[in-house]
Amino acid sequence: MTISEVSKKCNVSADTLRYYEKAGLISFINRTPGGVRNYTEQDCKQIEFIKCMRSAGLSIEVLRKYFELFKRGKRTLKARRDLLANERENLQVRFKELQDTIRRLDYKISVYDKALKSKDKELKF
Amino acid sequence: MTISEVSKKCNVSADTLRYYEKAGLISFINRTPGGVRNYTEQDCKQIEFIKCMRSAGLSIEVLRKYFELFKRGKRTLKARRDLLANERENLQVRFKELQDTIRRLDYKISVYDKALKSKDKELKF
């Protein structure tokens, strides 16, 4: 697959794909004799994984570390597991915060709905 | 309350408080005759609200719009309500995504735990 095909398929810009490669999130992409990147299905899966983790808020730096460990082989299995477990805990915290914020917004919206009915109220902010 | 007191109380840097003011997220902070900001308890509540919304991912721009509507008075009640309801929906989407990502990480961690037990496996990424 060319970079533009992967870009469409994974909904990530070609520039971002090249950026991820430079940043160490993707390595060893095959090239055609002419030097053009030739992505495999496996590469796409990895890109989807990166996309998913990025959208949840994992930093480029954390992902770079993860894939760097990967390059160092089997002996880093535990380190990688722990890195993921740690990020998982961070997400769990953010998950709870997000839940609270949604609840807070729900309450605020309900206050607005009341104010809208009683025709003359105003809120503090 | 001075800016440094609010900074401690709300755990937001003084620079950030001034930045929020410049950005239109806070307005009409009282000043002492000498020109020093003098925050009220109400101001703090608003800052806590901003902090909460920011940490959930609402942009400065969205919050600026919200408080701008506020300045325009009661006739913007509905618009403000709708703005909040819209942001709430966005958060709900992110909430579900986050949940999925946590599940995905849990699965991946479990695969690592299996690999660690069987002593010779490696994963794809």
Next chain:
DNA sequence: ATATCACTTGGAGTTGACTCCAAGTCAAGC
């Protein structure tokens, strides 16, 4: 063989959200 077009690179520019800095002001203590 020439035009087209998608690709390549290194590097510069952009965006959002702060964060820091220099120069100045004001109130309080000595």
Next chain:
DNA sequence: GCTTGACTTGGAGTCAACTCCAAGTGATAT
């Protein structure tokens, strides 16, 4: 009246994560 220390301002700097650009290359279509 002078020092100290917390405040003020406008503006510059930083950081992460892209995003864009110019100049060049290679395969394909006419």
